[in-house]
């Protein structure tokens with residue numbers, strides 16, 4: 001049997017490759033420390049787990065969930081966005097729960113992009129922005145994120161003939177993988193661009209709550225005019241250590257939410273109700289757990305910054321996300337440096353180039369590893385260079 005062409009066009013999924021490398025090293029007896037995937041090691045807060053446990057006992061929750069999510073969960077999301085960002089949302093028309101935000105990131109392409117259409121994709125960026133486009137038959141156009149512009153896109157460098165054929169543009173701040181934050185005026189400029197070229201703005205904001213040194217990340221939807229042109233994806237995964245639960249949501253422009261909902265009714269059947277009820281608990285219950293995680297990540301970030309400093313590697317100190325974007329030393333490129341680290345130390349880091357061509361010259365260090373293991377990884381790194 002022959003694979004479809006669209007599958008053949010996909011690059012291999014980065015973290016599947018990394019998992020394979022880890023397995024090989026472990027099989028060879030190496031004590032591998034992965035600073036690879038952004039997957040919190042701390043548990044989901046207890047009050048959220050307790051709610052799941054309680055809700056899972058109720059047979060009412062064992063049946064198919066609603067395609068559009070439980071109304072109570074949508075109301076909880078609306079309340080959260082109002083309280084956290086002062087953004088008003090209509091729970092019936094402007095909110096769509098997702099089986100993890102990744103699912104929505106991929107499916108939005110089926111709602112918006114036909115073969116021949118372009119999508120404006122940050123380079124480097126979360127791989128699904130590109131692969132979702134390829135699966136839909138669209139063409140990704142890279143917007144390079146470079147140090148000179150604080151890893152923000154330069155809209156005036158997008159050729160107008162591409163902009164005219166583009167259906168959507170991704171923005172992600174605090175950013176994976178560069179850990180950069182949105183510069184002042186970015187969202188205003190994006191909205192102006194969207195209005196000029198009739199392009200939907202898709203803000204991917206799963207790290208909005210994981211910020212440091214007093215920085216508070218905005219929602220794209222706070223910017224006047226944002227809801228007219230775009231939606232925002234958010235997730236409970238990183239904020240509440242819930243990556244395995246698969247729960248996220250899209251909010252904003254009613255027409256875009258409706259289009260995404262129409263795709264989803266045909267491909268999935270929603271999130272287990274007990275998980276949605278636990279999601280309500282996460283969004284509307286005590287938020288101290290979020291502040292505690294920020295302190296943990298900030299401490300680990302500082303451990304990484306100190307180690308890099310002692311190695312003479314000048315990385316920018318992130319104000320958000322759970323990543324540090326590290327320039328590779330002279331004599332290496334992204335892949336050779338990541339391989340060097342793995343071979344010499346058993347520490348796994350993804351090469352920046354795996355996130356797009358403009359990621360060349362960097363590796364990404366992830367902070368979702370226990371302090372003692374991070375300390376050990378950094379010691380090994382220091383000794384290997």
Ligand SMILES: Cc1ncc(COP(=O)(O)O)c(C=O)c1O
Pocket residue numbers: 038099100101102103105126172176204206234235236237243247248
């Ligand atoms: C930028 C970005 N967007 C979306 C996701 C997907 O998150 P989830 O599907 O767990 O909600 C991730 C996960 O790492 C991410 O880094």
